Amino acid sequence: MLKRRIILPAVLMAASLLPAAQDNPPGAPPALELTLRPAAPDTAGIIPSVDVTLVFPVFATVELAFLPNNVETVARTITLVTARDAAGPLPLRVTDDPESAEGPARHWSAGRPVQGPVTLRYRAPISNRPAPRGAAPPLELRSDTGAFSGAGASFLLLPRSAAPDRLRLHWDLSAMPAGARGVSSLGSGDRTVLLEDAIGRLKSTFFLAGRLQLFPEQPPERGFFSAWHGTPPMDLARLMASEQKLYAFYEKFFSRPAESPYGVFLRENPVNPGGGMGLTDSFIATFGPKVTAEDLTITLAHEMLHTFAGGLDQPAGLEGSWFSEGLAVHYARLLALRAGQITPAEFLHDLNSTAGRYYTNAFLGTPNSEIPKRFWADTRIRVLPYDRGSLYFAVLDTQLRAASHAQTGLDELLMQFLARRKRALPLDETAWCSLLEQALGTPGPESYRAMLAGALQLPESGAFGPQFERTTTRLRRYELGFAPEVLIEPRRVVRGLKEDSAAARAGLRNGDEITRPVPQDVVQAQQEATLTLHVSRAGQSLVITYLPRGEEVDAWQWRMAGGPPRR
Ligand SMILES: [Zn+2]
Known part of the structure; x- marks a missing residue:
């Protein structure tokens, strides 16, 4: 995923x-x-x-x-x-x-x-x-x-x-x-x-x-x-x-x-x-x-x-991807768990990968409107709609359950929203906000707009049911160590190398040409995963491997709590 x-x-x-x-x-x-x-x-x-x-x-x-x-x-x-x-x-x-x-x-x-x-x-x-x-x-x-x-x-x-x-x-x-x-x-x-x-x-x-x-x-x-x-x-x-x-x-x-x-x-x-x-x-x-x-x-x-x-009709494309990708991340693991296709441990593994990547993201506060233009250039921007969107849906589910005394949650709101398609009505922001307002009053649309503006999304401890609880930890930020745009250029020539980065310590230099594509989205979610760069320098071929991690920051994860499954 x-x-x-x-x-x-x-x-x-x-x-x-x-x-x-x-x-x-x-x-x-x-x-x-x-x-x-x-x-x-x-x-x-x-x-x-x-x-x-x-x-x-x-x-x-x-x-x-x-x-x-x-x-x-x-x-x-x-x-x-x-x-x-x-x-x-x-x-x-x-x-x-x-x-x-x-x-x-x-x-x-x-x-x-x-x-x-x-x-x-x-x-x-x-x-x-x-x-x-x-x-x-x-x-x-x-x-x-x-x-x-x-x-x-x-x-x-x-x-x-x-x-x-x-x-x-x-x-x-x-x-x-x-x-x-x-x-x-x-x-x-x-x-x-x-x-x-x-x-x-x-x-x-x-x-x-x-x-x-x-x-x-x-x-x-x-x-x-x-x-x-x-x-x-x-x-x-x-x-x-x-x-x-x-x-x-x-x-x-x-x-x-x-x-x-x-x-x-x-x-x-x-x-x-x-x-x-x-x-x-x-x-x-x-x-x-x-x-x-x-x-x-x-x-x-x-x-x-x-x-x-599906996705939003308006805004469509990358600006609407918080909805389509956030929903897909949130519900893929949740429905797979409910259907018995994955174990609670596999659910946690997936959730914690998302949470770890999000809470260590140096660009966590990037407004949604800025995502389209930087989506392909920086892996940290590219993963934001997925990570932030999915955690927003978890936060929203808790708000909806609280407001309805556990009668309804995100499932019901989503079905109401998607039902518009059968009546040939658009799935757009206006309709989304009016559903939020009906269910939650003005705080509904307000917290939605705050999410779009880049506010931290932190689901409550019991947001995924009494089976799981939230815990705090320290995790290290993803740090490529040089200008990330380099990796999508036709010739990947390293520039903007940070002197104190793991990349520099591993021997990478400005001017090195990276000869093979470098997929990062996976590595970014795994604290211990290394990056391997195949580099050409003055006609010589080098292989440089390093742990692309920088500063340690506060992060949240979930663990088994011993409570019953939600349903
Ligand atoms: Zn997707």
């Missing part, structure tokens, strides 16, 4: 998904058709490419961004691009734009007037190259153990304009060995679906095919399923059986029975295992040799929470 790794929120918003008949009924609008044909795996089990066929009822210029979300797409490497319409072969003009809102893209447009539907074919190669600019969500095409996977955003040429609302996905597995299967965020095998935004949906659909493992063996039409390839270092089928139960628990808690499949996809990641990304109605997570079942349990509990709770 977030104490461990920041998981990127879905870039593309949900569209409703309705299973529909397999064929075009008479009078139905024409469908956008997609066929995927993976090549045969080589002797090492690597699938070298996927042949893509798209049929557009109406053709507009198609495009593919070069580097969306820092993910290298196949825009520069695709081959055998051809197009046809009713008049025969359709010449395509290729242009690259210098900049656009989502970064530069390559475009393919018709070289003559188009007649009727257009069939576009091309081959998308799978390079298995690590992300060129360090950490990136696991969306690029990748292949191992006789299977491939990737998100539509990394390999599909699609128009920017609105598309038909019907989508037909067909898997051509004729080149694959017997037993190969194709699954996607849309469900198992070939699918025909009605979508509000077929283009947006295709970009945020994850595809896997080949020799896969699935749980359950036959994915359902609605609700939880999981699919993976590679060799996970744990019993994933067992873990997924437990996640399926948690998903069912969420459905009850949020009174929201599944209307479409919810797919959890996993694959190996050689660079930053354990991370992942939420996509529409699905989640992609990665594993490596050191990722544990506990890491994945909390990560998945967090991501499924996003699916059910």
Whole structure:
């Protein structure tokens, strides 16, 4: 979860998904058709490419961004691009734009007037190259153990304009060995679906095919399923059986029975295992040799929470992330505990990681409005919406219980707020504040605004139930030891080194070039975790390891108190 790794929120918003008949009924609008044909795996089990066929009822210029979300797409490497319409072969003009809102893209447009539907074919190669600019969500095409996977955003040429609302996905597995299967965020095998935004949906659909493992063996039409390839270092089928139960628990808690499949996809990641990304109605997570079942349990509990709770309409984006991320952190551990998926000790471990990271954060008082512009530049800012937001919800729960003589708490207030969505009312700050005022009077909105302004969030001793109690301790602040912006620059050249820091004592110098990405969000929550920098200095390679900790400060933690569980 977030104490461990920041998981990127879905870039593309949900569209409703309705299973529909397999064929075009008479009078139905024409469908956008997609066929995927993976090549045969080589002797090492690597699938070298996927042949893509798209049929557009109406053709507009198609495009593919070069580097969306820092993910290298196949825009520069695709081959055998051809197009046809009713008049025969359709010449395509290729242009690259210098900049656009989502970064530069390559475009393919018709070289003559188009007649009727257009069939576009091309081959998308799978390079298995690590992300060129360090950490990136696991969306690029990748292949191992006789299977491939990737998100539509990394390999599909699609128009920017609105598309038909019907989508037909067909898997051509004729080149694959017997037993190969194709699954996607849309469900198992070939699918025909009605979508509000077929283009947006295709970009945020994850595809896997080949020799896969699935749980359950036959994915359902609605609700939880999981699919993976590679060799996970744990019993994933067992873990997924437990996640399926948690998903069912969420459905009850949020009174929201599944209307479409919810797919959890996993694959190996050689660079930053354990991370992942939420996509529409699905989640992609990665594993490596050191990722544990506990890491994945909390990560998945967090991501499924996003699916059910969603985020604010206003303010959206990073400024509203105190709500979506705070809720996900708070409820992932709480509901996993209530559902019996984690033990009280695991609950405490997770809570104390959040609390330890928050109370030692040198930028704890940063106003919420300043978070967006410094989010990516400093790990201490990046984790604030998660840590502060989740502790605010714990404080609020205690206030609501006190005001209602333990009749209602955060659960009820949240359900009231989320119910606005069913009535097509916005989830915004105004509505949130008026609910707070109804329940708590003026102190409700006041303490909310104080939280946004940076006030310390300190839940009471019994905030998590009589089973746990608060204790004080001394913990050391996270201290990188040099200017943190360095780590997101194209060339990571150390500057602003603090002379008395652990980094300097370990031998780091201004001017050293750090040659590998340095993930910090995890390390920040672990007092004893060291950082290892791979450094180049005057043509020499050095490895520098240190404990990135500075000043010791007062902090709060929770421990077992011997009382009964809350419910
Ligand atoms: Zn999240």
